[in-house]
Amino acid sequence: MKSSLHIPGLIGNINLVIDPLSAFFILIISIMSVLGIVYSIGYIKPYLNKNKSIFSHYLFLIILIISMLLVTVVQNALAFLIVWELMSLSSFFLVIFESEKKEVLSAGINYLITMHVSVLFLIAGFIMLSSTSGSYDFASFEGHVTNIPFILLFIGFGIKAGFVPFHTWLPKAHPAAPSHVSGLMSGIMIKTGIYGILRTLSWIPNPSKDIAYFVLAISVISALFGVLYAIAQHDLKKLLAYHSIENIGIIGMGIGIGMLGLAYDNDLIAILGFSGGILHILNHAIFKQLLFFAAGAVYNKTHTRNIEKLGGLVKSMPATSALFLTGSVAITGLPPLNGFISEFLIYLGLLNGLSIKNSSILIVFVISIAALALVGTMAMLCFTKAYGVVFLGVPRGQKAALVKNDVTKIMLIPMAVLASLTFIIGLFPQYVVKLLMIPVSVFVNTETFIMMDPYITILRTVSLSGLGFIMLFGLIYGLRTLMLRNKRVYNHNTWGCGYHAINNRMQYTASSYADLFLSFFKPFFSVNYGDIFEYYLINPVLKFNKKVIECFYWIQSGNTQQYILYGLIFLIFAIIYTVGTK
Amino acid sequence: MISTLILLFGLINLVMSITGRIKGLITLLSIQGFILFLIIIFSHDISLDLNFLFLIFETLVIKTIVIPSLLKIILFENNIFRETEPYIPNFYSLVISSIMLFTGIILMPFYLGVSISTILISLFFITTKKKLLTNVIGFAMLENGIFLFSLSVAEEMPVIVNMGILLDVFIAIFILGLLVKKINTVFNDSNTCALCNLKDCGCDD
């Protein structure tokens, strides 16, 4: 679908095109936005009487959604930048909803500046492209994308998406925003960065091997880094934010594999990689939004995000707890939920890549397989921690103990919809993957789609095994219940190994749960499990910048004489220059 | 004759750069104005056209009499007679000013050399002296230098522009004088050091 809009002046023709790729993103954005808005109705209630401008909040929410939709259809570099900035700006206002908190404001500023840096990279990339193609129209960029503009655009979009080391805004902005906004941001807004990368790729008929390896490497690092840091977090939303980095890394791995497939002329790998990556976009949107919503529900009831103060919520908030569990299983990539399917496709792409007779591919792909497996197990560690500490056991603090009932239906329904989506995609992947071929067709020749047929069959098997698993579980659980039916089942205190005065402070805490694992990864953290990139890369740059700037404070000393001296010096130098260039 | 006058004009700059008494500075300024008048008399045919009359008026009335007396009024109202210790010792001011003057003369003899070096010397004068009134005198000195410079091309300046310039300079000195007076009453100090409140040092005061 294509329509064109002419705006007089600098922009020129703006083509609005809905191609399969845009359509895919529009679908995700629409579904997630609707759910987000429904959820927000319940979430925002406690703020209604707090002298908060709800109207402007919703205004910016609508602007954000519209601009995200526009980002996916606008096919003109200048117009794209405009809607892109509009998106960043409106989301910035959403982030600082609770602006009376200092850390929210500073996170907001950090976010705004980082987004601006991203736009500058995009501007640089688009300028390079448009100067070789001679037009701002996206269609004209095809074939003009060489390595440097690609990397510029990748960094620009990568900042939005949250690839390491451009991720530092993400763990700050997500916790600061209200939960429905974090859900939208993490679920779909950072995906617009992925959209940008995919859109850029659509202009490259055959990506070079260098950039393909670059994308794969940075994605693997992002995935590992994101999950490692997530384990160290005790702020529920920060934990989820780091998981977004991890999942962006997984998506990037899919894309990188697809690019390598194209680079090595192996369409099967390309199809598997791209379909895995693109499916993971959808999957991550679903379960991350689900998790953020559930985290928001917890926050709504307990007013704390510190998981060390939570616990035992499964009794007071059973529905939220079950939904969070679904999300956790899905994000860990376990069957039979949706996260497994996309990771499975990526694994298949990697495995098939081994058939390319090339030693570097072998090493890179095997390491990637191991990395993906490591990411999966680490995610498991992280989410058993999160779920176990937040919902299970006994409350660790007053706030969690005082929760009486679950959140309202209007908050639960969107979560339930999302949870059912994770099941649908996980249990019937063959249909989803067939549909997925439509956006993949943007990158890969459609004639080679026939190569996917065996994999559809495999997915059907996976689907059947998922269903079989559930049935088998039902059988075994039924058997167990049957066995227990006429037996005596006692309720008793937890077995304290002989110690009888067990209290809630003797539970295993989140930090002790993660400590064993983290203690082996100390070198990857800065002080107190802080972000190493921020500590060793960004902070020194900022400090240096500040120092350099402080060196120039003498300029505006307030002394008139000194001011005139500047003019004199400038004049003398200029005269010398004049005489010199005679 | 003209060359002598111009040299004299330049030498007065040097004297000014080491003069501590403000009254003396004002007198020197007035003498400079008078030298400018003489230069005009000697370099132009005496006629009655508007431009020439205007130049005579400007040098003889404004530069020699009005501006110095204006400055003197301010001087007496404020009771400041001496320049305090400048940023650079007078000796070095003299050395630097001399170097400027002689380089100017060597490079571009007379009219141009002296006038441009006057401009630079006066800027230097402003940057080294601390009293506000001395700064205004430096500004007047700058204007004298510029005037000397413009004499070389005086014919080309239309009267309307000349009048505008005259008015501007005059009002500028007038307003500066007023401000000096005001500053003296408000700050109780006529040193420029008092005027350093507006600055940016990055600190939150």
Added chain:
Amino acid sequence: MTDAMSIIQDYFVIDSVNILFLLILAVIFTGVTIYNSSFIKTLDLNNNDRIKYSIATVLFVLSMLGTILSNHLGLSWVFIEATTLASAYLIYFQKTKNSLEAAWKYVFICSIGISLAFVGIILLLTGAEGINSLFYNDLYSHADMIDPFWLKLSFVFILTGFGTKIGLAPVHTWLPDAHSEAPSPISALLSAILLNSAFLVLLRYHKLMNLSGLSDFANTLLLVMGILSVFVTAVFVFNINNYKRMLAYSSIENMGIAAIGLAIGGIGTYVAMFQLFGHSLIKAAFFLTAGNVLNLYGTKKISKISGIIKKDKLTGWLWVLCFVGISGLPPSPLFFSKFLLLKELFARDQIIFAIVFLVLLVIILYGIGKVVIKMSFGEPPESDIEVKIHKTMYVPQLVFLIVAATVGIYIPDFFLNLLNNAVIGCR
């Protein structure tokens, strides 16, 4: 009588370049006047002072009008100097110690600067023997007759002189003081019209340099001044404590960008025009809103202000919107000027320069953004004084911003023609 008329017609013209500036002046002055009508009531003045204020404002605007309309280099000079003198009283209007200091610095530095510009004019005449006229048109048509050495030397002085008025570093030093101490509507006039008017003279002189084939020389100097201006802004907005000074520095930055645009040439001239136009509208709105903020809080210290939105919703949002506009986030027209400037820099392979420029822009955005966000959001400090702001103190800013945003998204054909003609007129 007809003689006088013809003189006026000789000396004052409207051509394709200055019509744009005239338009800006008209729009801004109208807005500021509307704002003034309520603003003056907040000052608690006697009748006499009000009259003085009004007369001085009108004189100031008239002198700027003269600068814009003047067709003669000497006359432009006269009017520029007149703007200094006319606005000195306005800057001192608040009659505080600081405003006195600011006025002194303003008059003194600008007068010296303008004197240097006059030296430049004389140098031009020295080099242009035989032209015997300072009308721009005469200069343009005889551009090849001017001795290049004198022309270059004259440009150095003109640039330093008018650069002082424009606020280009390193001779920008009066600007933060004067802008911050003047009453807000006057700051708006200073920033939105005065700087432009001085820039117009520079534009006209730059054309002369182009015509005599010395544009490379002129551009180098302009580029140095432009980048220095952006640099100075970056240094000082990074950790600033007075929001009006911050706005003043931002003006320096924007003028610097316009200078860079002019220096780059090509589409850069376009950038300069667009930049001047956008900056005028947005900065005027920003300064007027700063007036509202000052009214609400009674302090210029950033550390004492927070939660403007809570205290006065409209002022708060205006404050934020002005920030969005000035930092060049779309749909601000400044976005386009920066974009096109970068494009031109890339096209000319000035990659390192472009990177430095971008880094400085980010620092500036950080500095301003931090302050504006801190001021706008959060909880306002406790205070028992309820200040009511009249609606005429919102309308002008809103109109300015709407006009700017409209131009940022959609440029009407007539305005595009205006811009194109102005750019052609500058070459």
Added chain:
Amino acid sequence: MLEFVLMIVLLFLFPFLFVGIINRTKAFWGGRQGASIFQPLYDFIKLFKKGEVISSTTSFIFNIAPSVTFTSIIFAGLLVPLINQKSFLSFEGDFILFAYILALGKFFSLISAMDTGSSFEGMGASREAGFSTLVEPAFFITIASIAALSGNYSFQSLFLIFNNTGELGILIILLSVLVIFMMILVEGCRVPVDDPNTHLELTMIHEVMVLDNSGPDLALINYGSAMKMVIFSALIANMLHPAVFLLIPIIIGTLESTVARFRFSRLFEFIFLMCSVSLVVLALTMIALYENPVGLIK
């Protein structure tokens, strides 16, 4: 058909024997006569018939987790080739589903441990989660290397390559076997990683996680871990010879009797050794494939 029956017997009955053989071996090394090798089966039946004590802290998670874990292990068993490289379910990439479905079981056993709100079980869960993170990458590297060598990406045909190989191939097999054997020790909680005999040592990993389970749930858990060991043994058996099925429990039993349990802090090193070995496998595979492919596959 016979194969099918054999497979079912192997998967569902052999685990009891497997543990029985281990215990018998240990008894032999300890100079005791030992219990019958069917003792684990009797234990299972006994436990399955019992009632349960359930902690009042727990929620539904605690009730379903043992069943989920057990189901996941059975399901993993369906994917593994048991005899003659035949499995119930086979497709390209089946080992991924295998690993992930086991992980699902582990996920539930971990949160079920957290559900009791006990510091002991939390500690066990923490250790189990921490140590198993490094197991899977090693497993994947090994399998993927072998897959690259054979050019086929499912369990079933994974081992065909080893029928006729050179020196390098044998080395790869042996190292892969070593990796998987170490995996049995880790996943099956055997000495030197874990000691299944004691319950209250603070150095326990798996056993401490299931402190609160009793009755049928405990039966399922014990049965599940035994089955897990059989499943991994099947991988080795397919690489080497079916006789391995009997050999492995004897080796484990011998190890448990002769080797001391590792100091807790050394465990990570032991597990990381798995990764190192698997990386060696990868390197050898690369040499085999690209430096001198003719010498390997004739």
